[in-house]
Amino acid sequence: xxxxxxxxxxxxxxxxxxxxxxxxxxxxxxxxxxxxxxxxxxxxxxxxxxxxxxxxxxxxxxxxxxxxxxxxxxxxxxxxxxxxxxxxxxxxxxxxxxxxxxxxxxxxxxxxxxxxxxxxxxxxxxxxxxxxxxxxxxxxxxxxxxxxxxxxxxxxxxxxxxxxxxxxxxxxxxxxxxxxxxxxxxxxxxxxxxxxxxxxxxxxxxxxxxxxxxxxxxxxxxxxxxxxxxxxxxxxxxxxxxxxxxxxxxxxxxxxxxxxxxxxxxxxxxxxxxxxxxxxxxxxxxxxxxxxxxxxxxxxxxxxxxxxxxxxxxxxxxxxxxxxxxxxxxxxxxxxxxxxxxxxxxxxxxxxxxxxxxxxxxxxxxxxxxxxxxxxxxxxxxxxxxxxxxxxxxxxxxxxxxxxxxxxxxxxxxxxxxxxxxxxxxxxxxxxxxxxxxxxxxxxxxxxxxx
Ligand SMILES: Cc1ncc(COP(=O)(O)O)c(C=O)c1O
Numbered sequence: 020x021x022x023x024x025x026x027x028x029x030x031x032x033x034x035x036x037x038x039x040x041x042x043x044x045x046x047x048x049x050x051x052x053x054x055x056x057x058x059x060x061x062x063x064x065x066x067x068x069x070x071x072x073x074x075x076x077x078x079x080x081x082x083x084x085x086x087x088x089x090x091x092x093x094x095x096x097x098x099x100x101x102x103x104x105x106x107x108x109x110x111x112x113x114x115x116x117x118x119x120x121x122x123x124x125x126x127x128x129x130x131x132x133x134x135x136x137x138x139x140x141x142x143x144x145x146x147x148x149x150x151x152x153x154x155x156x157x158x159x160x161x162x163x164x165x166x167x168x169x170x171x172x173x174x175x176x177x178x179x180x181x182x183x184x185x186x187x188x189x190x191x192x193x194x195x196x197x198x199x200x201x202x203x204x205x206x207x208x209x210x211x212x213x214x215x216x217x218x219x220x221x222x223x224x225x226x227x228x229x230x231x232x233x234x235x236x237x238x239x240x241x242x243x244x245x246x247x248x249x250x251x252x253x254x255x256x257x258x259x260x261x262x263x264x265x266x267x268x269x270x271x272x273x274x275x276x277x278x279x280x281x282x283x284x285x286x287x288x289x290x291x292x293x294x295x296x297x298x299x300x301x302x303x304x305x306x307x308x309x310x311x312x313x314x315x316x317x318x319x320x321x322x323x324x325x326x327x328x329x330x331x332x333x334x335x336x337x338x339x340x341x342x343x344x345x346x347x348x349x350x351x352x353x354x355x356x357x358x359x360x361x362x363x364x365x366x367x368x369x370x371x372x373x374x375x376x377x378x379x380x381x382x383x384x385x386x387x388x389x390x391x392x393x394x395x396x397x398x399x400x401x402x403x404x405x406x407x408x409x410x411x412x413x414x415x416x417x418x419x420x421x422x423x424x425x426x427x428x429x430x431x432x433x434x435x436x437x438x439x440x441x442x443x444x445x446x447x448x449x450x451x452x453x454x455x456x457x458x459x460x461x462x463x464x465x466x467x468x469x470x
Contacts, residue, residue, distance in 0.1 A: 078308030136170025249399025307354030
């Protein structure tokens with residue numbers, strides 16, 4: 020392997036890191052990960068770090084899990100990739116079969132791609148074409164949640180919204196119809212949870228009454244709006260949006276790229292509300308955090324609308340070179356099997372409870388912690404400059420980055436969302452490591468906010 024100093028120099032000279040102010044990056048020595056095991060990442064100099072955000076929310080069973088490594092190695096001996104355009108192959112077939120077995124009722128067809136954003140793009144385009152094909156030619160718009168995030172390709176950006184992310188592309192995207200979810204801490208101030216829910220539902224009803232006939236679909240991150248800062252809404256809101264979408268002739272798209280595969284305590288967040296979407300977007304954890312893979316799963320009713328003689332050109336003209344990649348699907352299948360073999364969700368339940376208790380005793384009392392939001396193994400700790408007024412830290416204070424830096428010095432990797440500290444460890448994290456994560460988060464928040 021290239022020596023650490025040369026690697027750092029080449030990183031600085033040749034790489035452009037995502038979601039990164041490169042001026043800051045270039046001013047520091049990069050942390051270069053060379054190995055990992057379980058919930059621990061090891062850097063080029065042999066230092067060990069707890070992976071507190073599951074390598075950006077995707078690792079489930081730990082790094083270098085023997086079963087996943089074996090599935091990958093076995094598939095490598097057969098074929099790494101052959102196309103799904105005109106051909107098929109066992110791993111995508113078998114994974115599709117397994118996914119349909121665990122997905123919400125009624126979902127029967129798997130369309131593969133390779134990132135969360137591409138799973139969303141496919142869902143949006145399937146919804147648009149489906150509506151056209153069934154003669155609803157006016158249904159060309161989408162509704163989505165305020166501060167939703169669905170990925171960084173332009174269609175996905177259009178249905179998401181964040182001022183920062185939209186700043187330079189606003190003129191080039193088609194904005195969605197916005198629905199305000201019931202977030203008590205910032206947007207529904209002065210209201211309790213029930214009041215906020217009632218207000219959001221009333222707004223949604225009015226919005227659907229005004230825009231219903233234009234909508235191809237409604238897209239929602241079920242229960243947790245991750246990138247917004249781990250904003251949570253109750254299952255009742257999700258349930259009501261699903262019902263409103265159908266009542267107004269729109270499809271319902273559940274973007275479970277972040278919430279899928281056990282993150283919320285159930286395999287899929289939709290299960291908490293007892294709903295089955297028309298389109299389900301999966302990414303991140305679908306390959307256990309090993310390889311780029313994503314899926315858009317839909318119903319037979321949607322699929323059937325695309326069936327016709329070739330010359331009518333009703334086919335879904337959409338896809339990617341690496342769609343259904345055999346290596347990624349083989350690992351995905353092994354990852355899904357681990358949920359049964361290791362009883363992942365059963366063993367997760369007490370860890371979720373433990374995490375809730377530790378957050379209440381160790382994190383909530385800290386003077387600059389404004390709000391602690393948790394749904395399963397998704398946690399957002401929002402830091403505020405002043406607790407009483409909930410006044411946010413200014414961006415220039417870089418409070419999230421300072422906490423992450425203090426955590427790193429203590430051997431834990433965190434990646435904040437602005438002023439919100441995210442804890443999102445691998446589902447398989449050991450109890451002692453979970454305690455270490457909370458201990459370090461507490462110390463790091465205390466140190467950064469004391470300054
Ligand atoms: C809900 C949701 N949808 C889509 C995406 C985009 O996924 P990707 O980064 O794999 O394109 C993300 C990524 O964080 C996400 O949280």
